[in-house]
Amino acid sequence: MNAPAGETHWTRKDLLSIEELSREEIELLLQTAESFKEVSAREVKKVPALRGKTIANLFFEPSTRTRTSFEVAAKRLSADIINFSSSGSSTSKGESLSDTAKNIEAMNVDTIVMRHSSSGAAEYLARQVKAGVVNAGDGIHEHPTQGLLDIFTMKERKKKIEGLRVCLVGDILHSRVARSNIWGLKKLGAKVTVCGPPTLIPSSIERLGVEVSYDLDRVIGEQDVLNILRIQLERQKGAFFPSIREYAAEYGISNERIKKARPDVIVMHPGPINRGVELSSEVADGPQSVILDQVTNGVAVRMAVLFHTTMAER
Amino acid sequence: MKTLIKNGHLVDPKNKIDEPMDLLLENGKVAKVGKKLAEKTDREIDAQGKIVCPGLIDMHVHFRQPGYEYKETIETGMRAAVKGGFTGVCPMANTNPVADSRSDMEFMTGEARRLKLIHVWPVGAVTLKHEGKELTEFGELKKGGAIALSDDGRPITDSNIMRRALEYAKKFDLPILVHCQDEGLFCGGCMNEGFVSTKLGLLGIPSESESVEVARDIQLADLTGGRLHFCHISSRRSLEIIRAAKQGGSRVTVETCPHYFHLTDEAVLHYNTYAKMNPPLRTQADVEAVKRALADGTIDVIATDHAPHSENEKNAEFDQAPFGIIGLETSLSLTLRLVEEKILTMTELVRKMSTAPAEILKTGRGHLAEGAPADVTVFDPSLAWTVEKDKIESKSKNTPFMGWKMKGRATDVFCEGRQVLKAGEILKDES
Numbered sequence: 001m002n003a004p005a006g007e008t009h010w011t012r013k014d015l016l017s018i019e020e021l022s023r024e025e026i027e028l029l030l031q032t033a034e035s036f037k038e039v040s041a042r043e044v045k046k047v048p049a050l051r052g053k054t055i056a057n058l059f060f061e062p063s064t065r066t067r068t069s070f071e072v073a074a075k076r077l078s079a080d081i082i083n084f085s086s087s088g089s090s091t092s093k094g095e096s097l098s099d100t101a102k103n104i105e106a107m108n109v110d111t112i113v114m115r116h117s118s119s120g121a122a123e124y125l126a127r128q129v130k131a132g133v134v135n136a137g138d139g140i141h142e143h144p145t146q147g148l149l150d151i152f153t154m155k156e157r158k159k160k161i162e163g164l165r166v167c168l169v170g171d172i173l174h175s176r177v178a179r180s181n182i183w184g185l186k187k188l189g190a191k192v193t194v195c196g197p198p199t200l201i202p203s204s205i206e207r208l209g210v211e212v213s214y215d216l217d218r219v220i221g222e223q224d225v226l227n228i229l230r231i232q233l234e235r236q237k238g239a240f241f242p243s244i245r246e247y248a249a250e251y252g253i254s255n256e257r258i259k260k261a262r263p264d265v266i267v268m269h270p271g272p273i274n275r276g277v278e279l280s281s282e283v284a285d286g287p288q289s290v291i292l293d294q295v296t297n298g299v300a301v302r303m304a305v306l307f308h309t310t311m312a313e314r
Numbered sequence: 315m316k317t318l319i320k321n322g323h324l325v326d327p328k329n330k331i332d333e334p335m336d337l338l339l340e341n342g343k344v345a346k347v348g349k350k351l352a353e354k355t356d357r358e359i360d361a362q363g364k365i366v367c368p369g370l371i372d373m374h375v376h377f378r379q380p381g382y383e384y385k386e387t388i389e390t391g392m393r394a395a396v397k398g399g400f401t402g403v404c405p406m407a408n409t410n411p412v413a414d415s416r417s418d419m420e421f422m423t424g425e426a427r428r429l430k431l432i433h434v435w436p437v438g439a440v441t442l443k444h445e446g447k448e449l450t451e452f453g454e455l456k457k458g459g460a461i462a463l464s465d466d467g468r469p470i471t472d473s474n475i476m477r478r479a480l481e482y483a484k485k486f487d488l489p490i491l492v493h494c495q496d497e498g499l500f501c502g503g504c505m506n507e508g509f510v511s512t513k514l515g516l517l518g519i520p521s522e523s524e525s526v527e528v529a530r531d532i533q534l535a536d537l538t539g540g541r542l543h544f545c546h547i548s549s550r551r552s553l554e555i556i557r558a559a560k561q562g563g564s565r566v567t568v569e570t571c572p573h574y575f576h577l578t579d580e581a582v583l584h585y586n587t588y589a590k591m592n593p594p595l596r597t598q599a600d601v602e603a604v605k606r607a608l609a610d611g612t613i614d615v616i617a618t619d620h621a622p623h624s625e626n627e628k629n630a631e632f633d634q635a636p637f638g639i640i641g642l643e644t645s646l647s648l649t650l651r652l653v654e655e656k657i658l659t660m661t662e663l664v665r666k667m668s669t670a671p672a673e674i675l676k677t678g679r680g681h682l683a684e685g686a687p688a689d690v691t692v693f694d695p696s697l698a699w700t701v702e703k704d705k706i707e708s709k710s711k712n713t714p715f716m717g718w719k720m721k722g723r724a725t726d727v728f729c730e731g732r733q734v735l736k737a738g739e740i741l742k743d744e745s
Binding site: 097098203 | 508516585626629631632
């Protein structure tokens with residue numbers, strides 16, 4: 001099949017990162033997601049696009065929303081989906097990741113969706129198996145479908161990404177969501193600021209073309225989008241910050257702090273939210289919040305990703 | 315048995331020789347050094363176009379026996395060493411169990427005697443089980459054959475234990491080989507901290523993890539007057555601290571490894587576990603600093619930190635894979651590149667790979683005056699070869715240099731007059 005002129009032809013069986021994607025590939029995924037979004041609004045929420053295909057959810061870290069979102073996406077495309085969950089690293093279990101994946105592949109699975117605690121696990125897996133691999137979060141490296149659904153939501157609300165001012169707030173160092181957002185947003189021409197305590201800003205991050213700030217109050221007024229990252233409560237043990245209370249005081253989006261933002265700002269969060277820490281309940285449930293739109297769009301974006309990767313040549 | 319090595323170019327830094335010279339070996343000793351020796355001998359080696367030098371010494375290897383024989387044994391390790399042109403090696407003590415007793419030393423020296431290939435000078439542990447808490451019996455270790463002491467693989471975190479070890483080792487005239495790593499700064503990292511670790515989402519180890527402890531240990535060496543040797547130095551900052559200390563009179567010695575002057579943390583991209591070692595590969599600025607320190611003599615020794623791991627162990631998620639790469643068979647070729655780049659002279663190469671380690675370890679070797687032990691390496695500096703998996707002698711194949719086109723390789727090696735490598739092939743048990 002020839003691609004229509006001016007359109008990108010998708011060739012990847014894997015989606016491992018947003019870093020590896022071209023601007024055109026990102027745009028194609030967003031476009032496909034847009035057309036799939038309508039499927040979820042129908043009375044019969046199903047199309048036969050992946051009928052007869054088998055997708056495996058391989059989750060080595062606890063996850064409810066991402067796993068469920070992929071499951072719903074696969075089902076709306078009429079694919080068969082199997083779930084395989086295991087907490088802890090594969091080595092602690094005694095079986096190597098490669099062996100686990102090859103066993104699942106031997107059941108003639110077309111695409112493996114994997115969440116794993118080790119950065120690079122998805123790329124590693126893609127080298128081991130012939131099946132397609134979709135990265136559903138690898139360590140603190142990337143979470144490409146989250147990045148895509150965030151960008152999709154921003155575009156839906158703000159119409160374009162080019163020139164959009166986006167601030168990622170919180171634990172940038174340990175965030176795969178941050179890395180995927182940065183790569184995608186920069187490729188599409190947004191102006192990205194990362195803001196968090198100096199202890200949670202990774203080394204040389206400015207070389208990715210982002211602004212760095214430690215002072216949320218100084219940058220909040222210039223942003224079109226605030227993408228608030230989840231803070232893991234145990235980080236205070238690593239001396240990254242002294243207490244959740246002080247973290248919330250400096251970087252939480254409180255009822256007062258949101259007043260400093262532009263009136264048309266949108267507030268995002270990948271979930272699950274620590275209410276009263278990253279966001280006050282009023283902000284999380286308020287008019288600027290698009291958090292539930294992100295969840296809805298997540299299904300559409302994952303349908304697009306599963307469709308293209310599963311249909312790509314093996 | 316008389317052996318004549320003729321037509322070669324002799325490089326002997328200690329005796330200030332760097333010219334065409336023949337070498338006569340007899341009864342395990344150097345019998346004669348001179349121009350165009352015409353002796354009736356049992357064996358002649360034509361070293362035309364080759365360098366003849368005192369046997370290379372690698373003072374930092376891991377032979378994994380006992381405990382991890384699937385990675386390497388004393389025998390396979392020695393064979394890899396011979397292939398690389400070495401006549402003496404120092405296996406570190408992080409075996410299982412840790413080599414912290416006299417009988418552990420005697421096991422290693424016994425294996426070496428039984429296999430009769432090259433010298434194995436074991437390194438005993440500084441602290442019991444490498445736990446950094448209680449000193450081992452240095453005197454007993456020395457009686458068992460220990461040539462030095464080290465907890466390599468782990469730092470000695472308690473400064474008082476480090477101080478006492480340096481002081482107490484003076485009684486036995488043993489050097490302490492230190493692995494500098496501030497545990498707090500290391501913090502579970504698995505590669506150099508910088509732009510690459512940020513991109514890959516891997517927890518970084520700042521180079522200060524090394525240099526902070528380098529600064530501490532120099533002060534403890536000055537305080538105690540003990541013999542301190544820095545293992546595998548990788549960072550610019552460490553070298554600046556050491557250079558200043560040496561200029562100020564500190565009597566410490568320093569080694570680096572070929573990967574620290576050939577590779578940067580970019581080699582880790584795509585989660586390459588064969589580029590994972592500790593200390594980690596650093597930046598281009600660090601590579602340049604290591605080269606400068608080799609050129610100006612801040613670095614005394616080139617060792618390998620030969621650290622074999624099985625394919626299964628390395629074929630894993632990056633953070634799960636063990637630290638370490640093999641190095642014995644590529645070290646000479648990789649160091650010869652520095653001669654080609656005019657960073658080292660051939661004399662300096664031989665000094666850093668033979669004479670200096672021999673002096674630090676007080677082996678009485680590392681030179682080829684008449685009467686010296688006949689440990690001799692002959693290598694062809696222009697012999698071209700490629701690093702190929704099935705040609706690696708070591709039991710493990712974990713090298714980031716796989717597929718590299720190399721120049722220069724050992725062709726003939728003699729250990730106390732016995733030929734152990736002949737035209738690039740290992741000979742066994744000539745006696």
